[in-house]
Amino acid sequence: MFTPKLLFSAVVVFLASSGVNGAAYIPGCSFFAGQCLYTISQGQDANCLSAGSGSAAAVCCDTLKVDVKTIGSDNGKSRIVSLLGSKAQAQAATAQLEAERDDLLAELATVRSELADLTSQVVTCQASLGLSDGDSQPLTALGLPVNLRYCDFESDSDCTWTYDTDVVSHMTSSSSGPGADHSLGSTGGRFMALDVSKAAKNGKKYSTKTYFITSQEYEPANDYCIAFYYSMLGKDVQGLEVAIKTDTGSSYPVWSSSGPKSSDWLLAQFEVDREYVAEPFSLRFKVSTSSYKDYYGNLELDDGDIGIDDVYAYNGTCKEALGCSPNSVKRNSSDGSTPCYTFHVTALPWKDAYRTCREEGPASALVSVESEEEQNFLIGVINGDPALRVAGQSGFYTSGSDRQYEGSFKWTDTGSGRSVSGLYENWGYRQPNNVGGIQDCLLLEDAAEGFAWGDVDCDTAHPFICEKS
């Protein structure tokens, strides 16, 4: 075996005399057995293979290890050359790494923008296919999806309810009952109600007459959560009772209330004993009145109507059915409340947007922006999401509307609602301006100006935000 103790001069002579190509001096020394050794590769691999075994082959093939002591005065110079070489290599490597980093950053920016593009394309595709934008459905204790049957009474075809048509109807508003429906909070919104003036017949004072409003049939399930809004405004309002009516004709009272009530719309919410919902069933609302026409044909005891609106029937427990959906964003408000918001990028006219929000649960409505804190929170969520930023260019609908009284905007999440004026307001320049006399819905309109508000035509389609209190 070739030893590292070979004299440097001998090596140089050997390399020069051999005249071989490929011999190389590799800069830098390494320690071996307490000595600093320089490495010289002879580049004789091809010869070495043909030379076979033996000392000649070993000489050709081995890398030479040279003791620095044998280099004498050349040692320092070589070492400096070596160090300079290393430094130059390190600088070149650093420059290359920096160039590669810049390339990667540029590539990352491209990927980011492509991702934003793709996200908005997916959203557009989902919208064109009529798919929801990611709502995931809660499950019942049996692992089945919690299905909702919802009635807002806005369309005759929605819910196949039966009722005494001569006295109960889809009312829009009434002088003695609620001033607006619950779903839309506007005079145009409809609700199911006992019309006491029609119910009043020539008859005796103090005779109570009862009428029935019956829902469509619901499928049997292990549990049911029922929620609805009711109005019992007016001093002459009497009772409202809800019973479970099964196919076999049996009827089981499950909820009741007596009037009158001071608020226009109140929420009733209860679970139904599972024995009652083990077979197909309907909800039967019993409404009663003592109104009558006196001898001269005047209406008596007719102050008030009994109305119901926004009826929810979930085939699960209320705990499973209600609460914030997994795709909502929760806000921990400084006043201690924790509303949840769902953002919808699929543009809809205001009424359809409202229905979508109502279907998210009895405590859900189009968003009511009642503080700067709430406005800023919403902007923060929008700005943090590429798809919402894209959608936000055409604004987001809120529950704000002056459909009921022109120029008097209200947050309509609770039906008749609360006046916008006097609370937090963030109208854009010269808004609301009711252009064309048809702008009645409040839009978070101007994305470039922190989503300053504007009034727009309610029939135009816009993305929207739902709020669950």
Ligand SMILES: [Ca+2]
């Ligand atoms: Ca309604």
Ligand SMILES: [Ca+2]
């Ligand atoms: Ca709110």
Ligand SMILES: [Ca+2]
């Ligand atoms: Ca208006």
Ligand SMILES: [Ca+2]
């Ligand atoms: Ca406007």
